[in-house]
Amino acid sequence: MDLVSNLSIGFGVAFTPINLLYAFVGCLLGTLIGVLPGIGPLATIAMLLPATYALPPVSALIMLAGIYYGAQYGGSTTAILVNLPGEASSVVTVIDGYQMARQGRAGPALAAAGLGSFFAGCVGTLVLAGFAVPLTEVAFKFGPAEYFSLMILGLIGAIVLASGSILKAVGMVLLGLLMGLVGTDVNSGVARFSFDIPELTDGIGFIVIGMGVFGYGEIISNLGKHASERQVFAAEVKGLMPTKEDFRNMLPAVLRGTLLGSALGILPGGGATMAAFAAYTIEKKARMRPGEVPFGKGNIRGVAGPESANNAASQTSFIPLLTLGIPPNAVMALMVGAMTIHNIQPGPQVMTSNPELFWGLIASMWIGNAMLIILNLPLIGIWIKLLTVPYRWLFPAIVLFCAIGVYSTNNNTFDIWMVAIFGVIGYSFIKLGIEPAPLLLGFVLGPMMEENLRRALLLSRGDWSVFVTRGLSASLLAVAALLLVIVLLPSVKRKREEAFVEE
């Protein structure tokens, strides 16, 4: 069977002692940083990316995947233990997870999150492996018009999922697209918006934006709050294992979450957040077993469902990236940057030209998930300790890692000046109540979109109708329009606002 032989190539690559070590170190570092309150996977990956520069491409990607899962799991830990979601996708975990922690059931909650994530991760990896080949074949049928429409769909997805005002999210996407255009235009060789600064002709570094906006912006905003607002309540954890009753309750939730997450993750713009929200809604609707704790009061299903969904989705969200070369969300946008640094152009050609890398990465995802279980359940105590470290010791270290990370990208102090500017910009976004994630996605897609728009219209001799006359492109745009209409419907709009109120 193809799938088996492909996966065995992958495991052959990933199961070398050195790559296992990198996966382990990645998970460890990812959890370590991700567990810090207020730091989501995005900031964690941006911060740790430089640590992978010196590695060979396969090992670097394996380590990055480890960092990603680690950061996500770390975020869940913080959500459950201290009521602070480190990222949008663990917002719903907070609701029941924290209640469980307060009742002294943090152990089972963390175990449910861990085991659920592991199961979801395994399924997600299989889905990824199974879908990759057929989807890559579809990808070769894509012309510039289809790529452009797909990117529109992805961006609309990001807009729909952003918390807060939809209009402002559209603005951030446009702003991101524009920023992505800074630098030399590949077609004409004209240096655009570079103000004759040589460093700017290469464009703005995505790490600079990521660190500035997500790292510095967040830190400044956190420091601006009073200590009481970021009060860390570290609950005592006794007993890790869920009871038999817990297992019976969480099993169906894990299954539903996994299924939902795998499906939603594939959609461009979809991904972890939507999956987690949807899974929680479904769990709430599902019939209660007798004697079960109500939702919002520490129901284990409210942890297991969303956590499985979000992990399955983060697995399958690699599908659009690896097969089409299009990042479906901001985290994957960072992955594109990481791949480019290692001279890999993500897209359908990766699988054929670089099968070891492709299947190695997929295998390493499974390893990363397994690693998390091995690493996190025994080490929970240490992560909790970390949460009791005073913030005044943590934030100088975070600032430092950001600064070093930015500098090491190009060994150029120009990036440090830029990150200062973006730090100020990021803080103003927070103050203005604008969610910055769509900006990063727009930023990465900017040049790709321009290129595909240009080609599509060149082929059609300037006729814009090409986007709706080609079937595949038209259907992608139709889905995008549908998403937008749904989210603008009054009833959905109200629900969406309710869902994001928690943030």
Add this chain to the structure above:
Amino acid sequence: MAVKSQKDFFSGLLFIVVGVAFAWGATNYKIGDAARMGPGYFPLLLGVLLAILGVIVTFNALVVETEDGDKIGSIAWRPLFFIILSNLTFGVLLGGLPSFGLPYMGLIAAIIALTFIAALAGEEFKFKEVLILSFILALTCYVTFIVMLKLQFPAWPAFIAG
């Protein structure tokens, strides 16, 4: 007309200013037409869209009622100033400023300076604590980045390393 949502009002203005700036900047490049796009075409399009969107957001901010006026709230000047300053100092010390004839001081000095300045951004500043923290960070970074990852950082000042 009173501002109903301060946050949205200024977000809208921001979008207008940036949109207009990009659109205006784009007119300096060849625009071309849809079939043959010049380097100015796409940025002009996006800039105009962003500016229009800004107008809508600003307009909504003036018209749509909000519960509490959506105030921006106080700005955390102290953290803003010290975090950014610590970052800039780090850059100056690590890389030097060749255009001003300032030599680099290396990673260790940069880390210690960054830790001290950044720590000033917090509510509490205990000299001894920060001193210990800065040394721990300097040592950890030296070991991870220079010894283990072998990144090309100058560790010590130019006048010592020569």
